[in-house]
Amino acid sequence: MKKYDVIIIGGCASGLAAAINAHRIYPELSVAVIEKLPRVGKKILATGNGRCNLSNEQAEKFVYHIYTNDGFAAKVLKKCSVKNTLVFFSSLGLKTYTDGEGRIYPLSNTAASVLDALRAHLDGIDIITGVAVNEIKKQKSGFVLNGEYRCEKLIMAAGGKASPSQGSDGSGYALAGGLGHTVTKLYPALVPLTADPAVTKPLKGVRIHKAKIGLYKNEELIGSSDGEILFTDGGISGIAAMETASAFERNKEKGADIYASIDLVPDIDDIGVFLAALCRENKRDFDTLLTGLMPKAAGIAVLKACGLYSASKSIDELKKKDIENIVNTIHNFRIKVTGTKGFANAQVTSGGVSVKEINPATMESRICENLFFAGEIIDVDGPCGGFNLQWAWSSGLIAGRLGGNGK
Template identity: 35%
Template sequence: MDNKKVVVVGGGAAGMIAAATAGGRGMDVTIVEKNNRLGKKILITGKGRCNITNSADMETHIGNVVHNREFLYSAFYTYDNYTVIQLFESLGLETKTERGGRVFPQSDKAVDVVNALKKHVKNNNVDILYESPVNSVIVKNGQIHGVKLENGNEITCESVIIATGGKSYPGTGSTGDGYHIAKEAGHKIITPKPALTPLNIKENWVKELQGLSLKNTELRLYKGDKKVFEDFGEMLFTHYGISGPLVLSASGHVVGIEKGGYRVVLDLKPALDEKTLDLRIQKDFEKYSRKNFSNSLDDLLPKKMIPVIIELSGIPSDKPVNQISKAERAKLVELLKNLSITPTSLRGFDEAIVTAGGVDVKEIDPSTMESKLVKGLYFAGEVMDLDAYTGGFNLQIAYSTGYLAGSSC
């Protein structure tokens, strides 16, 4: 068996899978990690529970990838979600599937996921070098010859797998190191930007709704007159704007927000069409016929939202409901079905779940994850220009590309 020397730069999900896979093939593998522990970012995913993957079929996984989904066909079908679940269970980590196909550890503890991956790494005889940031790769005649650490030391090897992650949650060590290494080796970098991140909103009234969570809302994102995203689910109002799963997914479709032209339209009652909603409002007005407008919306809206909707409707709050005109009611229906707000910017990398942008996948072989420019240089995970919606899809990208890189190096 070939005892080739392989260095994996980065000990996150992609790096650990890549290293264990290469080690299982008999390679002499070392993970070079800048932190003092492996899997630091995994610990904060899924609010500390770690959404390991998604139980949906792989076509659904591909459909949930925002950028460069075609690139992932080979990786996803070579190493799919069921293989991932089987791997974790073989390592002693029991899993459970929740709403939307999200797969979590039975224990609800992300640290158990990290420990299972560390066990996988150890089982495959991988060495680990902690607190060792990599400065660059050593390339001679278009071929990898090793890596150079920031402390000046060099490690000679025949293959390098860059699995340094993106720029999201920089406190975990994801500070874009891989981009500099790849660029120096001749690779093009698609400008990284925060993805799966909350949105800052222009309208001041949004602040009044801080902490309000909406469970069944339809969100549409427009750029000019063109609808670029639409989905249904949960969202949250914050002191700066909006967040929650719906908003995070929409954020991946925002490009050049600083130039303006974007608007978010919320349907607060997606289960009812305009006519049905109007009838529902009439019924409530009948029920509260002796009350003012401000006291007639308790059955229709969350308490926090009532003053905001009253103000935006233009209907005086002290107007008796039995005096509200058909035209005023129509305006209220329109407002509830099309509540428009203006996003001004994305929140930063500190709050982004993943990074959009990274190493241009056109310069990477999708069947091996090897660089088309430098022989023996491979990539895995978020360092590449790949990102997906929430729900376990981004971690599946890490495992699948990590496995291919570890299988091919």
């Protein structure tokens, strides 16, 4: 049996941060990371479209608007802030920049730099790859994993169920459950919606940069977001749509009618006057009437939804009530939502190990001594923009303190 002082299950964002911190603070302890994939950090490489949006400067300021279980997340981010995280990365030799919306990226703009920085600091830590932990036995003191590895302290950083092709297959939840922990209901989050193909198919590939989207269940608002939306063959993608997906999953039930109401032009409020002038001028046709406001295909879809699209009529025949109808439809373009693209395509899992059973000051289990949690396995998640990785770093760095007051 191989014996370690500390074992970390999962060698990606939160697990590598925890391992490096534990080794730095307690160089006298033996530390091992057990990762089921052949290499550590696979998911990091896929983040931010290969650029790794590793944090967001707004994470603490808006913590109560951003994260689920926000009170717990706020305590964790207070203990290990965005600033602490950037100091950690700088100590690994990684510099970052912040874009106009507060999103933080590596200066190189490549996710590989983030993984390189972490991997360069794994000396002295045993990295055991290609081994999936499938059994944990709690001993009087410590834990035995797979009947092969023994440790005094165990950090579970095995991620959630989202994007299982990158290793996170949800096995961590069963392991946590086996140690007495409650796992809340799990939902895919940050994932494209599937929607009425009759509407979305003709719009395939159309991107609206600044839209607002609200999800309604039987006329009640259940989720909303703003930003980019991208129509796909059978659905709606883009950050704004993906951010409403967990609301869909949490509210779906047999027979419930859930639809998206999209404001295609949210920032202009005199569209009626603008359109009336265009119609009077009569220099456009129905195909191009709305191209000053949105992509052509979206404009045609709006006119069709209003029942006003006509190749034969000219636009100066449109009446005042027709223009009102067009304006209302631009601000409330409705599509029936039928589902989401599920865990296979999700960026994050919503739900996880109950925060009631974890001490946010240390990330230690309140019910199993010497067991710590870090990252997505915990019931905390946030929107796009670097918030989920920030959660992974903060919780991982704290877990790596192993209950002490280290960095």
